[in-house]
Amino acid sequence: MLIGNQWFLKLLLPGRIILSEELPIITETKFGWVVGGTHCSEAIQDNVVYSHSVTIEELCDSIQRFWEVESVPQQFQSSTEEDECDRHFIATHRRDETGRYVVQLPLRDSLEQLGESRSLALRRFFGLEKRFAQQPELKRQYVDFMQEYESLGHCKEVYEKNHAPGMRKWYLPHHAVLRPSNTTTKCRVVFDASAKMSGLSLYEMMKIGPISQSDLLAIVLRFREHRLVLTADIAKMYRQIVVADCHTPLQRIFWRKNPSDPLRVLELTTVTYGTASAPFLATRALLQLAIDEKHKYPVAASIGENSCYVDNALFGYDSLPQAFESQRQLISMMEAGGFHLHKWSSNIPELLESLPREDREELVSLSEYGANEVIKTLGLMWNPDSDELIFVSMPTTNVKQPTKRQILSMFDPLGLVAPVVVIGKMLMQLVWKEKLDWDEPIVGDLVKGWTGFLHALEGVNQLRIPRRVVSSSAVAFEMHGFADASDVAYGACVYIRSISEDGSASMKIISGKSKVDPIAPLSIPRKELLAALLLHRLVVKILSALKMSFNEVILWSDSQVVLAWLTKQPEQLELYVRNRVREITATGTKFEWKYIPTKDNPADIVSRGLSASKIANSDLWWNGPAVLRYAIYRMEIPPALPIEEIPELRPIVSVNIVARYDELPVFTKFESFGKLQRVLAYVLRFRNNAKKRKEIAL
Numbered sequence: 001m002l003i004g005n006q007w008f009l010k011l012l013l014p015g016r017i018i019l020s021e022e023l024p025i026i027t028e029t030k031f032g033w034v035v036g037g038t039h040c041s042e043a044i045q046d047n048v049v050y051s052h053s054v055t056i057e058e059l060c061d062s063i064q065r066f067w068e069v070e071s072v073p074q075q076f077q078s079s080t081e082e083d084e085c086d087r088h089f090i091a092t093h094r095r096d097e098t099g100r101y102v103v104q105l106p107l108r109d110s111l112e113q114l115g116e117s118r119s120l121a122l123r124r125f126f127g128l129e130k131r132f133a134q135q136p137e138l139k140r141q142y143v144d145f146m147q148e149y150e151s152l153g154h155c156k157e158v159y160e161k162n163h164a165p166g167m168r169k170w171y172l173p174h175h176a177v178l179r180p181s182n183t184t185t186k187c188r189v190v191f192d193a194s195a196k197m198s199g200l201s202l203y204e205m206m207k208i209g210p211i212s213q214s215d216l217l218a219i220v221l222r223f224r225e226h227r228l229v230l231t232a233d234i235a236k237m238y239r240q241i242v243v244a245d246c247h248t249p250l251q252r253i254f255w256r257k258n259p260s261d262p263l264r265v266l267e268l269t270t271v272t273y274g275t276a277s278a279p280f281l282a283t284r285a286l287l288q289l290a291i292d293e294k295h296k297y298p299v300a301a302s303i304g305e306n307s308c309y310v311d312n313a314l315f316g317y318d319s320l321p322q323a324f325e326s327q328r329q330l331i332s333m334m335e336a337g338g339f340h341l342h343k344w345s346s347n348i349p350e351l352l353e354s355l356p357r358e359d360r361e362e363l364v365s366l367s368e369y370g371a372n373e374v375i376k377t378l379g380l381m382w383n384p385d386s387d388e389l390i391f392v393s394m395p396t397t398n399v400k401q402p403t404k405r406q407i408l409s410m411f412d413p414l415g416l417v418a419p420v421v422v423i424g425k426m427l428m429q430l431v432w433k434e435k436l437d438w439d440e441p442i443v444g445d446l447v448k449g450w451t452g453f454l455h456a457l458e459g460v461n462q463l464r465i466p467r468r469v470v471s472s473s474a475v476a477f478e479m480h481g482f483a484d485a486s487d488v489a490y491g492a493c494v495y496i497r498s499i500s501e502d503g504s505a506s507m508k509i510i511s512g513k514s515k516v517d518p519i520a521p522l523s524i525p526r527k528e529l530l531a532a533l534l535l536h537r538l539v540v541k542i543l544s545a546l547k548m549s550f551n552e553v554i555l556w557s558d559s560q561v562v563l564a565w566l567t568k569q570p571e572q573l574e575l576y577v578r579n580r581v582r583e584i585t586a587t588g589t590k591f592e593w594k595y596i597p598t599k600d601n602p603a604d605i606v607s608r609g610l611s612a613s614k615i616a617n618s619d620l621w622w623n624g625p626a627v628l629r630y631a632i633y634r635m636e637i638p639p640a641l642p643i644e645e646i647p648e649l650r651p652i653v654s655v656n657i658v659a660r661y662d663e664l665p666v667f668t669k670f671e672s673f674g675k676l677q678r679v680l681a682y683v684l685r686f687r688n689n690a691k692k693r694k695e696i697a698l
Contacts, residue, residue: 124192222307229347345361418512481493486608505630535603602625
């Protein structure tokens with residue numbers, strides 16, 4: 001039997017017991033021992049065994065795992081469909097005479113199942129016109145958007161009477177998404193590829209494709225590393241990539257400026273926001289540009305491959321000439337592919353002086369939140385003048401009856417205010433247990449708890465966090481991570497320790513993670529182990545993201561039980577503990593673990609939570625333990641736990657083999673020991689004499 005799922009093989013552990021050639025094999029896995037193989041039996045007539053598994057998972061089930069597992073973004077193997085998408089892109093993409101990329105949509109084989117979509121698109125467009133009649137300002141912005149779309153050549157008019165017989169076509173409904181806080185486009189037209197006719201949609205007919213860029217956490221971590229940093233956006237990124245003529249009929253829309261005008265049919269000629277494959281095609285084209293232009297722009301190619309997230313670029317260097325050269329190369333490389341960079345920002349004004357005024361980012365004033373002149377990039381509020389990260393909480397006046405959807409909207413990619421956010425997560429878990437619908441108002445004590453949390457959250461508006469986490473005068477760097485668990489949550493936090501020549505050291509937090517306790521009850525040692533595993537994964541992630549080298553990587557825990565587990569061979573531990581210890585101590589990611597008292601453990605703040613009004617003054621959270629702020633430090637080392645105080649050790653099994661021997665008859669034949677001796681002496685003498693005679697005869 002062939003096993004096609006490669007993940008099954010990753011579940012296997014070294015243990016294996018072969019009973020016999022005719023019996024199944026007993027194999028150790030991460031879930032325990034399993035029995036598998038064939039069994040010889042005349043009763044089995046069919047030698048083919050079928051196994052079927054179906055999983056129907058709703059959004060609530062996915063969010064449910066929020067309470068059940070430890071998570072840090074990790075690399076995953078691409079699926080077969082994702083590999084097919086990538087191969088399709090490589091085989092079908094090309095560049096036109098201007099350097100722009102021309103791509104084909106990665107469609108499924110079942111495209112012929114698409115039915116007629118014209119009537120739905122018409123009905124939705126007439127409804128949009130009725131809305132325009134009631135909202136003149138919306139109509140004005142919508143018309144401006146569509147006029148720009150057409151003037152830039154991102155769509156073309158077609159005539160239905162010229163259709164070729166059997167042409168596959170699809171009409172997309174469209175609607176407005178208003179973004180008042182956006183500095184450029186307040187109204188964006190979104191094309192609804194998810195609209196269904198006869199139970200199918202164009203969205204479902206497209207393959208989605210793999211992620212072609214670094215993940216968000218890795219990019220914002222690197223953003224905190226360098227002395228000089230720049231940010232920029234790719235203007236209308238999706239629409240700079242052309243869709244091949246054979247697939248533009250699948251992107252048709254209805255449009256006219258006024259109801260009195262003739263109804264027009266437009267074909268969108270570029271990658272369209274709202275389709276399933278759009279993110280993949282856009283990011284994959286950007287990656288291809290870096291590959292194609294690497295020989296001309298090696299520095300820019302590295303930025304394109306490692307420092308872009310969708311249409312945002314965040315990168316940095318430690319010298320001004322490097323920063324200027326990277327900016328020059330990036331602009332040139334992007335222009336070669338038909339992309340234009342705008343919304344430039346930097347903590348060094350000289351890097352912006354040569355740019356046109358319209359390509360510089362406009363700083364946004366958020367004075368009502370206590371923050372002035374900031375930009376928002378990848379979920380971070382950054383003041384480039386002071387080079388500080390800023391947090392802005394949602395206004396409490398706008399939340400009268402919170403819902404589960406609103407509570408889930410908290411976002412802190414770096415985990416810098418994890419002690420505050422974990423309190424919201426605890427409230428979220430209570431809401432989840434109530435099994436409310438997404439938009440059903442929360443009532444009772446939960447409303448009081450949530451509104452109280454929101455009011456307290458306004459305290460984060462006062463936070464000003466230095467963007468850079470390393471000291472310019474440092475001669476060596478270390479990474480220190482901390483883990484802890486409590487009755488309600490567990491968490492981890494990681495610091496960069498900069499050591500200077502004068503014997504001083506400074507620490508700054510680079511990232512943190514918090515998790516509320518799983519709904520299923522766990523013992524405190526197991527929770528502490530989950531915290532240690534979360535820390536291990538976070539440190540591995542940070543090390544892979546940063547380009548720095550560290551003299552030491554030291555991880556700390558105040559749980560002597562966990563530290564004792566980490567010194568044991570995994571085979572000595574019970575299954576739950578064994579699997580997690582095996583990952584933490586895996587070859588290639590084995591770090592030094594040490595004990596730290598709870599009072600000096602900053603992760604204790606994460607596991608218990610801290611109000612927004614107090615976190616600004618928490619020196620332990622922002623700068624780590626005071627004892628580590630010296631180049632040479634001493635930490636308390638408690639005595640090792642006695643073996644009987646370490647839980648979840650597998651019992652040691654001793655086996656004594658007892659064999660019974662029948663007594664010799666001669667022992668019971670004689671009553672005195674002396675007579676027994678004389679008889680045995682005669683026997684032995686006879687044996688010896690017989691042996692000698694045999695040797696003489698030979």
